[in-house]
Amino acid sequence: QSALTQPPSVSGSPGQSVTISCTGTSSDVGSYNRVSWYQQPPGTAPKLMIYEVSNRPSGVPDRFSGSKSGNTASLTISGLQAEDEADYYCNSYTSSNTWVFGGGTKLTVL
Amino acid sequence: EVQLVESGGGLVQPGGSLRLSCAASGFTFSSYSMNWVRQAPGKGLEWVSYISNSISIIYYADSVKGRFTISRDNAKNSLYLQMNSLRDEDTAVYYCARYFGSGTYAFDIWGQGTMVTVSS
Numbered sequence: 001q002s003a004l005t006q007p008p009s010v011s012g013s014p015g016q017s018v019t020i021s022c023t024g025t026s027s028d029v030g031s032y033n034r035v036s037w038y039q040q041p042p043g044t045a046p047k048l049m050i051y052e053v054s055n056r057p058s059g060v061p062d063r064f065s066g067s068k069s070g071n072t073a074s075l076t077i078s079g080l081q082a083e084d085e086a087d088y089y090c091n092s093y094t095s096s097n098t099w100v101f102g103g104g105t106k107l108t109v110l
Numbered sequence: 111e112v113q114l115v116e117s118g119g120g121l122v123q124p125g126g127s128l129r130l131s132c133a134a135s136g137f138t139f140s141s142y143s144m145n146w147v148r149q150a151p152g153k154g155l156e157w158v159s160y161i162s163n164s165i166s167i168i169y170y171a172d173s174v175k176g177r178f179t180i181s182r183d184n185a186k187n188s189l190y191l192q193m194n195s196l197r198d199e200d201t202a203v204y205y206c207a208r209y210f211g212s213g214t215y216a217f218d219i220w221g222q223g224t225m226v227t228v229s230s
Binding site for chain 1: 145147154155156157160169170171172205207210213214215216217218220221222223
């Protein structure tokens with residue numbers, strides 16, 4: 001199972017919006033609404049930000065939103081804040097009863 | 111407080127074995143499926159294994175199938191990962207992660223991780 005494809009890095013200024021893409025195949029992202037997103041600041045454990053493509057767990061700000069079209073899922077962060085600087089990973093359940101992560105995207109807040 | 115605490119990591123030679131543990135607290139462990147996820151130094155996340163709350167369903171990543179065994183003891187609120195025939199490429203921080211819930215296919219609670227180094 002190959003990793004999902006994410007851009008290595010994205011950046012934006014405070015208050016702006018950024019979108020991180022996550023491209024998979026018809027065996028994972030394209031087949032199910034079972035895409036989740038995780039935030040990982042340096043030296044810490046990952047934190048769940050989005051599940052089932054677009055749902056936010058309790059406590060996650062509504063500045064974080066998710067969507068999906070075909071084999072590509074996206075995470076959008078609006079109203080960027082300095083505290084959003086972190087690595088972001090997408091994840092999808094697959095038709096092989098496994099989970100696959102993206103390679104990760106480093107978000108820099110300028 | 112909901113918490114997962116991993117232990118058992120360390121330095122092991124190629125071909126060796128190691129058993130990781132994950133102690134759960136603050137929630138009804140027996141009601142939740144669990145996972146192991148790893149992260150090699152400076153690299154991304156890699157899902158390793160899943161075990162259902164009733165132990166009736168177990169899945170492994172191809173990279174560890176036949177070498178790693180996931181298990182749990184609901185009476186002890188503990189998750190385990192037995193790692194055999196270890197390779198250099200198994201060097202990573204190993205996280206235990208709680209399965210968010212039926213139908214979500216996500217991991218909502220993570221431990222702080224335990225480092226496994228495979229080297230001669």
